[in-house]
Amino acid sequence: MGKRRAKGAGSVARKATQTKRRKLESVDSNKPWLTLAHKKPSPDWVAYNPDTMRPPQLPSSTKFMKLLLWNVNGLHALMKKNDKFLTQLADEEHFDVICLTETKLQEKELEEISSSIVPPEYKHSFWNCSTATPGSGGTAIVSRVEPLAVKYGMGVSEHDKEGRVITAEFEDFYLVAGYVHDAWERLVRWGQKTDDRHPSLSQHMKELEKKKPVIYAGDMNCANDEIDISNPEGKSAGFTDEAREAFKTDFLENGFVDTFRHQHPKVVTYTYWPYRSGARARNSGWRVDYLLSSEGLMSQIYDSYVRPDVLGSDHCPVGLIVKLESD
Template identity: 55%
Template sequence: MGAVPVPGTRGYVYRRGTAACVPQAYPFSAKKKISGTVLVRVGSGPVRGEPKRRRLSSNPPAVDDSRKEKDVEEIKCLIDGYDNTFWTCSVSKLGYSGTAIISRVKPLSVRYGLGISDHDSEGRLVTAEFDSFYLLNGYIPNSGDGLRRLSYRVTEWDPSLSNYMKELEKSKPVILTGDLNCAHEEIDIFNPAGNRRSAGFTDEERQSFGTNFLSKGFVDTFRRQHPGVIGYTYWGYRHGLRKTNKGWRLDYFLVSESIADKVYDSYILPDVGAPYFYFIFYHYDIDRDLRRSILINAVVSLVGFFVTVKIIPVASRYVLKRNLFGYDINKKGTPGGNLRV
């Protein structure tokens, strides 16, 4: 089942219906900016390359650290002003997974992983601490074919990440973005009845998502801002699933309840980036402390404040510049800023 367009503030939003069309949820700047506020945009969006494009190495640091650094620098050099790069890759399975944060502002501190050896060999989490919040870029383990990693996912990884976030939250609010590999509600997947035992939509994963994150006081910003609106971020690679709107919403921005009322908007751009995933932009109405920290760090334009990256297996300069960004993120007023590959 596709989605029927419903007039929005600009363009269209889409709700469940019969028309086969790609969902779009609140285009850029759909809401009027509140007078006297400063906005930070944190975006997230993946990219996939094509055959014969250069592979981003994920070899162990001792073997190929210089190659990884070179690849990350090539991504970074496409974004003027983003001088702080922090990344981690899988060392247990080469070319498998990784995450990164690229920022205009230098963080107070950066952590990699959860601090638990059993969870930290796949490069799935980077945490950057700023004056008024923690920004986490996560790539949550997929339960896999035959749900072989389901138990690990719901009994070990999710609780460990939740506990880690709650510990951070004792000192300041937390923002978690990335591929969380779970379509939490039936509206978040095109065929809920037929996917009950599919990785990413099992009852166990959905319950774990609710128990470990939503029930612990973390808010799904897209669903809070746009209840009842369809917004998919992933389509399968085969059978033209994107054209028939058979997608999933697997990518999120979760924030601490204490800053949920400062979220200006959280939405998905349907025509930016790679064919199967799309950027999500999160707007945070900054408090005075954060505003001062931005001025101290000489950040003039807040468009494109952070970049979060899910490491790309295959990419090239052309793909990155054309597909990854879609817009000139250095041009004032364009909806760019953050990407997760």
């Protein structure tokens, strides 16, 4: 009798588990981001739904700036898929500034490519290319608002030649567009534990912060917590204890706030899906693209959001709406 009861209980448990798994793995082919795809979900986590989780549109009387970030994973590849991607995104989002990372351009290509993809109302564009490894890395800021000043790099020559940081000063804040490459994979392979790019970038942001608040927009190549990666049990360089600790120490514990996680503490969403194995269709991904804000600016952050429906790269755009105090 005892064995039969145990078997029956096990059967019920297995059916419950299978039902739960079906719910987690049943993907809406049109909106896979609505599926809570996670190997170890907590009971109170929910899948991100931008249609219901974003605040109402601000009234026209409120002055604000809308910022976008997108790791395009190579502009040449993206332009082959859709050479009007920036115009279409501008028509949909009406953003004021967009930060592009991993542009993979060379300086000799900038004039031709920027003139072909930048919409005419965005008269101010700034590009930083890698001179260390031409055709890799690279960042850009495209804006219809003229910055007060623009700086390339962080003042650290060994990093600045990689073209990974641009800083634009606006009236209310500094905007730092950055791309932290996947050094963690190499560190793991080499048996090292530290990388000085995080401290250098953090120090650059803290120096700026002495004058006015800072917003960082960039791919950190690190998922901060278990909620930010669909398979936290996998062996991933960007989810090592060292990578996560560096991100927390240099940024989150150093006065910078993860705006999306602050707004959505229990929401599961990703911004990067590897091309292999149909990861995007299964919503099996990482949240590695961040919009960080100085703590002093958080009262002006109105919305931090993700656009998982935008295709063209293995990353999707993320956005931030900042209410302005300046006239």
